[in-house]
Amino acid sequence: MRAFVFKLVTATLEQLVQEGTLPDEVLPLLLRGGLDFKVERPREKSHGDFSTNAALVLARMARMKPRDLAQKILDALPLEQDGETRCEIAGPGFINFYLSPARLRQLIPEILSQRDTYGHSRLGEGKRVLVEFVSANPTGPMHVGHGRGAVTGDAIARLLSAVGFHVEREYYINDAGNQVDVLGRSVLYRYREIRGLPAVKPPSYYPGEYVTEIAAALNNQDQDLWLTASEPFGQPLDENTLPTPPKEVVDFTIARVIEDIRKDLEILGIQFDHWFSERTLHQEGGIDRVLAHLVEKNLIYQGVLERPKGGDVDSSDETDLRLQTLFRATEFGDDADRSLKKADGSYTYFAADIAYHFDKAKRGYDLLVDVWGADHGGYVKRVQAALEAMTGRKDLLDVVLTQMVNLTQGGKQVRMSKRAGTFVTLREVLEETGADAVRFWFLTRSSGAGLDFDLDLAKAKTNDNPVFYVQYAHARVYSLFAKLKERSLSEGEGDLSRLVAPEELDLIRLLGVFPEVVESAALSREPHRLTYYLLELAAVFHGYYNNYRILDEDPELRGARLSLIRAAGQVIANGLTLMGVSAPVSM
RNA sequence: GCGUUUGUAGCUCAACGGAUAGAGCACCGGCCUUCUAAGCCGUAGGUUGCAGGUUCGAGUCCUGCCAGGCGCGCCA
Structure with missing residues (x-):
């Protein structure tokens, strides 16, 4: 309905140009949409069903007082004042439209x-959009914050789809890098425990119960198969010479965790079109190609990063003075150049992320939407910078950040502590309140604002x-x-x-x-x-x-x-x- | 220190650059007991963190401060 009124006003303005009431220069602006006049729903009911500020916006160009111009527009409006619609001038020069009860x-x-x-x-004219969301690390169950990202991303996908975009949903699995090795080691350590063998906690490990459950499943399936591989976990380990867990153990574990995540998403009613594995990027040389591309464009150099000032960064640490492979992110609006390779020659997470986003761009989408937790907010600029460097397209990627969720019950905060292993999983909340409550509630605030989720109230009738x-x-x-x-x-x-x-x-x-x-x-x-x-x-x-x-x-x-x-x-x-x-x- | 995000009624939060900044809860006053769920009507409550700027018009955009969150590493 609003579109109808908008067209009406546009047509009238064109006519006024032809009549000479408005200067000729208005016409090209009108056709290009270069004028920011609007047709909107007034907040105030007495101002009608629709209102346009056209006269206010054009008054200067027309060298007329806003209200006088409004009168000209009103006179030229091809609306029959037949009781269907009524217009009048109000305030500083708004034109208000009133729909009759019959029209309503x-x-x-x-x-x-x-x-x-x-x-x-x-x-959306069928333009292709890829919405990437959740992408929780496959190192443990989803918590409530992931749930918010899941619900937000899916709602955005549904909305875009409803307005005519062709939407696909994607989950990026971070199944490469250090963290999955930590996970594999955590499982092997628990595996030994289950078998009653001497076991010492590795220097860093995932403490959750789910790790033990996965280790038990591994033991059930493979029995003695990993005795040799788990031997290092019989004694204290040196942080610098940690064993690499066997690929089969890591794969088994990730598959289990992903299956669990998939189940959560199923309960929420969310289905992905693509599950994209970071590992495939490494295996298929996608990262190498991206780096070669950047080298070609002279956007990579060997250099030293300045140490961040203040904060709680340890200023006695000398490692950051080492020469490293850097991407010229500053040329694309980022605040610093960013590291692509670690000292051991392996890629940083960021390098993989460039390759991933470049891959998405190559797949031909007109728009990429990412939904990230607010704690990743610092990465928006660099990923956008890299994407622009690779594709030359500035606005391809739109990142939506979601803030934390606080669980409350009976007015008191439910404490979540990952360290103590007492954090509340999404599954528990879903079982407590149901998917409808979770989905609705997570959409009651703008995603950038923090959110309190009241478990009691969400269940109340x-x-x-x-x-x-x-x-x-x-x-x-x-x-x-x-x-x-x-x-x-x-x-x-x-x-x-x-x-x-x-x-x-x-x-x-x-x-x-x-x-x-x-x-x-x-x-x-x-x-x-x-x-x-x-x-x-x-x-x-x-x-x-x-x-x-x-x-x-x-x-x-x-x-x-x-x-x-x-x-x-x-x-x-x-x-x-x-x-x-x-x-x-x-x- | 830098980046980012938030700051609006007592509380929790809305408001595509528009006109007198709105809801819910709580408070106060008054009705009502219904087609299933304590509903309905009304009162009160504000210098939109502060100071400038842009323009016909700013909670919204720009600049600078103040306060909280998040981030700032060869972690992912």
Whole structure:
């Protein structure tokens, strides 16, 4: 609907250029979209259904007072003032559009015929987007923070898909590097323990219970096979000469952990199109090629990095004065050049990450979206820098950062400590509250802000619980239709013109906003906008329900109201679906 | 020290550069007991951390401060 008004205004401005009211230079700007005039929903209800600032933006170029120009625009608008739509000038020069009740009511059959596609659009023109998210290291179970990333990424993918992008979901598995060796050693150490052999904790290891479980499974499957390999763990190990665990043990362990993660994601209802292994990059020489490419562009040199000042970096450490292989990230807006190779000649994580993102770019996507934990925020610039260096494209990668989640119960914080091994896994929370609560709740804040997750409230069947509040609005619609049957009432010959109450027209207006909410949430990568919209819609719906009798005696009125709430139920269901939350028919 | 992010009502948070900055909870006052869930109406609550700047117009953009989070290594 907004697009319609926008086109109307644009056409009118073109006409004013031809008439000479507006200078010729406006025309090219208009065609290129170079003018930032807007058609928007006013916050203030009395300002109409739509409003445009066109006269304010163009006043200077037209050398006219904003209100005078507004009058010219108004006169030229090809709108018949036939009672469908009404316009007026207000404030400093806004032009406000008021839709008539008749026009508003048309929306109900539109929604009912579009059903689950209402709110969708073709804005994305089928452009290909790759959303990479979760990508939790395969070294242990997912915790709550990973869950937030998972839910956010999936919601963004759903939103982009709804507005017409071709979306694929990808999980990047960090199955190379030091950490997987640490993991393999942790398993071998526990393997010895299980077999009752002498075992000493390696200098660094993963303490969680899951490691022991995996070791037990390994023992079950392979029995004595790893006795020799585990021998070094019978005595204290020197940090500098740690044994490399056998590939089979590492693979077995990673496969187990990934399977566990996959299960969490399945409970959440998230499916990936691609699982991309970091290891394949190393094996197929992808990293070498990327480095060669950068050498060709003269973006690599041997140098020394300055030591960071202050903070808790140990300034007595001399290792950073060593000559290393550096990428000229500063030429692309980063704050420092970045290391690509370690002293032992192996690649840094960053080198692999460049190769990975370059691989994504080569696969031909028009847009890459990454969802990362906020603790990785410092890497955004360098990855974008590298991507620009490799592809020449500046805005290819969009990174969304998600902040921490705090679990609370009974108003008190649930402490999570990885060191003490008492951290709460995502699985535990899912079992406690269910996937709907987790998904909805994780989308109630903008992703950049911290989030408190109240375990008690998320389970509560009260209106304080936002998940319940919205889902219940949906269920209420269905319960009314059930009641209708129970009383053997007909749905009635709905006469929509009987919908005259301000609450009814407000509800319709709100239903009309839905497509715009979906669009803005998708384009800004801010799924929480959808959540807020649904909360508002649920509130308006509940208010209507509480103040008006839907199942009225009069069949014409009853039918009209039933159509309205059916449309409302449809919009709530569509919104919940975009969040990945179920829309229950009864509760 | 540098980067990044956040700072909005007592609390938790919204607000695509728009008009008088909004919800929920809590508080206070008043109704109500319904098509299933304590609902409904109303009052009050603000110098949007501070100071400048950009413009028709700034919570939003720019600069500088203040405060919290995260990050700043050849860890991933």
